[in-house]
Amino acid sequence: MDGNTHYSIGELARLTGLSVKTIRYYSDRGIVTPAGRTSAGYRRYGTDCVARLGLVRTLRELGLGLGTVRAVVDREVPLPEVAAAHAEALEVQIRVLRLRQALLAAVAERRLTPEETDLMHQLARLTDDERRRLVDDFLHAVFGGLALDGVARTMTPELSGEPDAAQTRAWAEWAALAQDPGFRADLRETVREVAAESPQNGLPRRNFTAAVRDLVAPALAAGLAPASREADPIVAAVTAEHTGPEELLPRLRRLNDARRERYVHLLAVINGWPAPESPAPALDWAAEAVRVRTA
Known part of the structure; x- marks a missing residue:
């Protein structure tokens, strides 16, 4: 093959893998120039066009616009x-596609209404400053004036600069939950109890939910019925952990709020923490054990 070799547009299509229509389009716009024409007016292209069209094809497949390619x-x-x-x-x-995928997956899984979907979309598109203001507002509403900065830090989402799809989706759902006035009020009540049980240095005496989970775990593993006599020592230990002003049974039921568990789960996803163990089985067991003894 020498520099004087000329190809028809069909031959050029076979050599480059491009369609005749595409090559003609590129030729009309000056991306490749015919070396000449036959007596019948058909275009003929030189060997340089093969390499040029190969480069054009690569750049177009990478998404570059035709003007940039030229x-x-x-x-x-x-x-x-x-x-x-x-x-x-x-x-x-x-990032935009990741956000869209995350939100659509959340809409499907959580069966969101159009209004909830719109809210999540708006929350997911917040700027870094807007996200910080939302988080600060939530933390102030829940922890303001209670001197529990250490606890507040464990409840703070820290979205990375390059969140993956799961973190993006979790952030949007977390933000929607954090703006729920009822959830804020319930969480504020829980935090007040933690503050009431804390020494003067502001550190909690012990996480009551974690204490219940640890105390009840052996009973759950053994299949022990909440109403059984063998459960009495466990109920006594749970009662001893409860020092707050609220009655024990209402507290156990409130702590078993599905929204609270969802919050903790979302927080772990956003911050890249290990998935937390659900306290729901232990709280359910403890609530039933207390109920049958106070009925």
Whole structure:
């Protein structure tokens, strides 16, 4: 094959893997130029067009616009600069697609209403500053004036600069939950109890929910019925852990709020923590054990 070899548009299509229509389109726009025409007016292309169209195909498959492709193949702009700018633009598109995928998955799984979907979409698109203000507002509503900064830190979401789809989805759901006035009020009541049980240095005496889970775990493992006489020592130990102003049974039921468990789960996803153990089985068991003894 020499430099005088000319190809018909059909031959060029077979050599490059592009369609005749596409090559004609590129030719009409000056991306490739015919070396000449036959007596019948058919275009003929030189061997240089094979390599040029190969480069054009690669750049187009990478998503570059036709104007940019032409500038690159004509050596008007350096390819590394174009690649860097395009990679940055693709990163933005990837984040947008990740957000869309996360929200659609949440809508399907949580069976959200159109109004809830709209709210989650707005929350997921917040800027870093807007997210910080939302978190600060929530923490103030729940912990304000109670001198429990250490506890507040364990309840604070820290969304990374490059969240994955699961973290993005968890953040949007967390933000919606954190704005629920009823949830805020219930969590505030729980935090007040923690503060009431804390020494003067502001550190909690012991996490009551964790204490119940640990105390009841052996009973659950053994299949011990809450109403059985063998459960009496466990109920006594749970009662001893309860020092707050609220009655024990209402407290156990309130702590078993599904929203609270969901909050802790979402927090773990956002912060990249291990999945927490659900306290629900232990709280259910303890609540029933207390109920049958106070009925």
